[in-house]
Amino acid sequence: MKEMALIEQVLKATSxxxxxxxxxxxxxxxxxxxxxxxxxxxxxxxVQEYIVEQISLLFPDDLIxxxxxDFANIPSDPDCRCWVIDPIDGTQNFVRxxxxxFGISVALAVGGTAVAxxxxxxxxxxxxxxxxxxxxxxxxxxxxxxxxxxxxxTVTQTAEVGxxxxxxxxSGRRERGETLRRAxxxxxxxxxxxxxCATVVALCSIASGDMEAFVHVALNPWDYAAGQxxxxxxxxxxxxxxxxxxxxxxxGRGVLITNGHIHQEVISxxx
Amino acid sequence: MKEMALIEQVLKATSxxxxxxxxxxxxxxxxxxxxxxxxxxxxxxxVQEYIVEQISLLFPDDLIxxxxxDFANIPSDPDCRCWVIDPIDGTQNFVRxxxxxFGISVALAVGGTAVAxxxxxxxxxxxxxxxxxxxxxxxxxxxxxxxxxxxxxTVTQTAEVGxxxxxxxxSGRRERGETLRRAxxxxxxxxxxxxxCATVVALCSIASGDMEAFVHVALNPWDYAAGQxxxxxxxxxxxxxxxxxxxxxxxGRGVLITNGHIHQEVISxxx
Numbered sequence: 001m002k003e004m005a006l007i008e009q010v011l012k013a014t015s016x017x018x019x020x021x022x023x024x025x026x027x028x029x030x031x032x033x034x035x036x037x038x039x040x041x042x043x044x045x046x047v048q049e050y051i052v053e054q055i056s057l058l059f060p061d062d063l064i065x066x067x068x069x070d071f072a073n074i075p076s077d078p079d080c081r082c083w084v085i086d087p088i089d090g091t092q093n094f095v096r097x098x099x100x101x102f103g104i105s106v107a108l109a110v111g112g113t114a115v116a117x118x119x120x121x122x123x124x125x126x127x128x129x130x131x132x133x134x135x136x137x138x139x140x141x142x143x144x145x146x147x148x149x150x151x152x153x154t155v156t157q158t159a160e161v162g163x164x165x166x167x168x169x170x171s172g173r174r175e176r177g178e179t180l181r182r183a184x185x186x187x188x189x190x191x192x193x194x195x196x197c198a199t200v201v202a203l204c205s206i207a208s209g210d211m212e213a214f215v216h217v218a219l220n221p222w223d224y225a226a227g228q229x230x231x232x233x234x235x236x237x238x239x240x241x242x243x244x245x246x247x248x249x250x251x252g253r254g255v256l257i258t259n260g261h262i263h264q265e266v267i268s269x270x271x
Numbered sequence: 272m273k274e275m276a277l278i279e280q281v282l283k284a285t286s287x288x289x290x291x292x293x294x295x296x297x298x299x300x301x302x303x304x305x306x307x308x309x310x311x312x313x314x315x316x317x318v319q320e321y322i323v324e325q326i327s328l329l330f331p332d333d334l335i336x337x338x339x340x341d342f343a344n345i346p347s348d349p350d351c352r353c354w355v356i357d358p359i360d361g362t363q364n365f366v367r368x369x370x371x372x373f374g375i376s377v378a379l380a381v382g383g384t385a386v387a388x389x390x391x392x393x394x395x396x397x398x399x400x401x402x403x404x405x406x407x408x409x410x411x412x413x414x415x416x417x418x419x420x421x422x423x424x425t426v427t428q429t430a431e432v433g434x435x436x437x438x439x440x441x442s443g444r445r446e447r448g449e450t451l452r453r454a455x456x457x458x459x460x461x462x463x464x465x466x467x468c469a470t471v472v473a474l475c476s477i478a479s480g481d482m483e484a485f486v487h488v489a490l491n492p493w494d495y496a497a498g499q500x501x502x503x504x505x506x507x508x509x510x511x512x513x514x515x516x517x518x519x520x521x522x523g524r525g526v527l528i529t530n531g532h533i534h535q536e537v538i539s540x541x542x
Contacts, residue, residue, distance in 0.1 A: 023415055036434055037463055096436070097476065099372050099395070100414050100415070101369075121369065123414050126369065142369060143370070143371050143394050144296055144371070163307055165363075168466075170458060170464035171463070173462070180459070187441060190444075192308055192363055193466055195464055195466040196465065201369060201370070205369050
């Protein structure tokens with residue numbers, strides 16, 4: 001599939017750029033967007049610009065929705081072909097922190113559903129790729145495993161929330177009260193709680209068997225387009241918080257993505 | 272100081288062991304302790320055994336308090352010399368996860384206060400060292416910076432909770448309800464929330480200017496002995512949740528460690 005090859009190529013190329021910039025991140029220029037904690041760097045912009053350019057060369061008629069600038073719009077035609085890009089998800093963690101938990105996300109959606117997608121985690125040199133109906137695969141090493149192209153990903157078989165690691169995303173300050181109220185029982189019931197505030201990292205973790213669930217009360221499509229597909233192709237499940245279908249462009253808000261086995265139990269714990 | 276040299280030596284030696292074991296972690300044997308999510312590996316035991324052995328050779332009369340096995344006792348003599356060890360803090364993150372957020376912690380306490388301490392983060396090859404009254408220093412690289420021995424650490428000058436990154440530790444399942452109740456206002460007020468469930472990583476992050484505060488409602492002394500000293504020597508502040516002094520062996524529970532500038536505001540937000 002020509003689209004998959006393009007996704008892999010842009011993820012590899014932008015990972016090199018992001019690694020270079022990360023090694024000198026003290027000198028990267030940072031600005032705030034909607035509020036002081038919503039950050040944008042020159043690196044987000046450079047990555048997005050490169051990916052948009054490459055897509056436009058090969059697929060000039062496709063739409064593009066991306067996190068930054070003029071591209072941050074949700075297409076109104078539900079049947080369109082639309083590329084969905086987050087140049088850096090986890091920009092806060094790019095800017096500061098001892099561990100580089102951030103990634104680059106690119107997906108192609110047709111009719112409001114991702115059909116091809118990939119996530120790169122530049123510092124551990126991980127790339128996760130999935131095509132609808134053809135499985136999810138990880139190439140690149142991570143910090144602990146030998147590199148090896150094409151390991152197929154599968155979610156865990158864990159079937160109890162009390163034995164599960166769950167990411168509760170507290171990133172948006174405006175939604176924190178709502179998150180506490182709706183996900184409070186998940187917090188007290190889960191085996192382990194994490195909050196890294198990088199959706200793509202959590203979703204790749206579910207696909208690779210390193211986590212069981214991800215809960216977010218208000219998420220933009222570029223944050224989960226590729227990650228949702230990767231988890232689904234690894235055997236997991238993705239819905240809105242009430243269990244209804246998770247679409248990309250329906251202006252819904254909450255997102256629940258799990259290994260599938262604990263999905264219903266998490267829904268029953270959400271308020 | 273002979274004790275500082277010993278701390279640095281054991282951290283370096285055990286970091287090598289932990290890196291080796293991490294690269295083959297799928298085959299590391301894991302057991303549960305008090306509950307299914309409280310994990311112990313052969314690596315925790317090997318690291319603790321090595322550190323205890325090295326301390327006993329040089330300082331045979333000193334007491335030792337450490338996380339695992341028979342050493343998990345708090346000394347009753349408040350004036351004793353006691354080494355306080357956590358062989359791996361963040362064992363859950365050693366066992367699984369895409370990012371290696373765990374560390375080794377060693378401190379010497381005299382009269383219930385750490386006077387020398389160090390933390391190693393084995394995968395990024397970071398070592399943080401502090402001696403009471405002499406500052407905190409980082410050698411080793413991390414993922415983004417050039418290695419360079421002896422960079423002095425200082426906390427951030429951030430003076431508002433709303434602009435701060437704060438780790439709320441939800442690790443202990445039994446204390447999650449209490450954590451939600453007491454720290455709920457901190458969650459809704461903070462600039463950014465994180466929960467990595469590795470105390471030493473959070474405390475080194477505060478000392479290095481990558482985070483502003485850490486809140487835990489029930490913590491054992493081996494989790495914070497070295498980290499508290501490193502933050503204080505980097506200019507930060509450590510107390511119980513009510514602002515009273517944070518001692519190692521007084522059987523107190525809650526811990527608040529910050530950059531100092533937001534300390535009072537966090538206390539005012541805690542219930």
